[in-house]
Amino acid sequence: MIRDTTMMKFCNLKSRLNTLFDNFLIWRERHLGERYFVLILSFLIGILTALLALLLKWMIHSLQHALFSNFHSELILYFVLPPIGIFLTAMLVRYVVRDDISHGVTRVLSALSQRKSRIKPHNTWSSLLASTITIGFGGSVGAESPIVLTGAAIGSNVGRIFHLEQRTLMLLVGCGAAGAIAGIFKAPITGLVFVVEVLLLDLTMSSILPLLVSSVTSASLVYVLTDAHATFSFSQSDPYTMDRTPYIILLGVICGLMSLYFSKTMFSLEGRMKRMRVYHYRWLASVLLLSLLVLLFPPLYGEGYQTIETLLGGQYSTLLEGSLFESFGDSYWAVFVFLLLTVMTKVFASVSTNSGGGCGGLFAPTLFVGAITGFLFAYGANYFPFISEYLPNKNFTLFGMAGLMAGVMHAPLTGVFLIAELTGGYNLFLPLMLVSLSSYATIRIFMPHSIYSLRLAEQGKLLTHSKDTAVLTLMNLDSVIENDFEPVSPDNTLGDLVKVIASSHRNIYPVVDEESKFQGVVMLDNIRNIMFRPDLYERFKVRKVMVSPPEKIKPSMSMENIMTTFDDTKAWNLPVVDDEGRYLGFVSKSKIFNTYREVLTETFVGD
Secondary structure, three states: OHHHHHHHHHHHHHHHHHHHHHHHHHHHHHHOOHHHHHHHHHHHHHHHHHHHHHHHHHHHHHHHHHHHHHOOOHHHHHHHHHHHHHHHHHHHHHHHHOOOOOOHHHHHHHHHHHOOOOOOHHHHOHHHHHHHHHHHOOOOOEOHHHHHHHHHHHHHHHHHHOOOOHHHHHHHHHHHHHHHHHHHHOOHHHHHHHHHHOOOOOOOHHHHHHHHHHHHHHHHHHHHHOOOOOOOOOOOOOOOOHHHHHHHHHHHHHHHHHHHHHHHHHHHHHHHHHOOOOHHHHHHHHHHHHHHHHHHOHHHOOOOHHHHHHHHHOOHHHHHOOOOOHHHOOOHHHHHHHHHHHHHHHHHHHHHHHHOOOOOEOHHHHHHHHHHHHHHHHHHHOOOOOOOOOOOHHHHHHHHHHHHHHHHHOOHHHHHHHHHHHHOOHHHHHHHHHHHHHHHHHHHHHOOOOOOOHHHHHOOOOOOOOHHHHHHHHOOHHHOEEOOOOOEOOOOEHHHHHHHHHOOOOOEEEEEOOOOEEEEEEEHHHHOOOOOOHHHOOOOEHHHHOEOOOOOEOOOOOHHHHHHHHHHHOOOEEEEEOOOOEEEEEEEHHHHHHHHHHHHHHHOOOO
16 A cells, blocks of 8 residues: 555656656747757756766776775786676676677767667766776776767767757767767867767857867866866977977878777777677687786786876886886886887787777777877987987877877877877977878878778768768668559569559559569550550560569668669669568669758758
């Protein structure tokens, strides 16, 4: 009885809340324009992403402090803790979340391209918890991609709560991602530029303000709640001189090649790991590789930001402590070889972390690899006497970070502004631009897409800045396929065909056999001269008058490929058949054009 009463009170409360919310929606539509409402929502999203970014950092650092306080043995820290963290994360994802939450930025891109900007509610917390466990236990990945997915999920679900249309929903997803980047890095401009370059959202007058509001709100709140210092401590003691420009461009080319190595190796290694279907075998292979690498090269443990701080502070010889190279002291070649091996193996440590079941992103590994690449370039160049120009290690460490960020993510502006805002090195804008552009130009020769978008691009599911291509990406075959074509059998007579024609409003008829296999088509124009001769009705079979279409459409084809097929064949209607040859329907150019106009209006008109 008490339980029933409680349930009734709960239902009544829920009903009242729903009524109040519906009344609020009505009031908002009458008194508050959508543009101003979106600005309010972007402000709230900025606050939420800032708080979650701070929460994520606090959870990771608290877990790391607890583990380091209780375990002082390097064997436990490097060989035991990362595998435990990866396993716990995998169990959390498998039995609690029950969804794939890896590759956060790629999942945001997929949502923008294929899911009408809808991201599941659990992504507002699941990536935070999973990445905390993975990184807190020493996983060699970063927390930035998980927070991007979290921020995007907040934007998506806030928009869905208020029943906003797809165009606005897409903008709020961008606001969430921008706020997340701005909050985690204290970098408001980077948050805005990241959304434009990496998430491929168009920057228009109606979208720039909400994105700026989210970015600035998030970064400002983080500054207020923490301190006014940049993420990395950097003091510029060596001003930039134009004599160093050739070296900076050369570093950019090297960063582009390193980005290619990093991206291709990661993509290939992840594919190999996925082929191990049994999780226990994949986990064992991953953690053995990770633990061995961390044991040999301790800087691979965790995010790697401490290593960047050490390089910027000039205490690079301390990086050898706890490694097999420690006995060499601060020998030039010991430092050089150790850091070179560390930077080359970072990609293996990161892939092992995620493939084994961990959760983390590529921002931190990219910055880590870039910092060491830039440092090694200057450190190596300064060793040779024929290079008269001194290259400051600290400055080139920053340049390397910008170059790798620009190359791996195909985002030169993101690389420039991120490093400037992370370190406060605003006086180095020109060299940061040079190294980012040369790195980006180098990798574009070999890779047209970033590691985030490569998988989607191969499937024809990537949203781009080209509105024509973007609209086709947002469309799918199910939205344009038509099933009101009357099929006929190849054994039907001409008389049977005429009866079908009399009751149909189409001028094309698919021919299918008893197993629904597609055989051909009958065109009304091809039989017009005999269809009014009853004496031929029993003499002609459908198989005699049918023809083959110029091409067939497969369900796996992207809309861009379908349009290319129409252009190549000059056809107006084409049949759709599955891989086994069964007839599924027809696609017409007129249907594609009508759907195209609808998606264009829904998504872009009003920008």
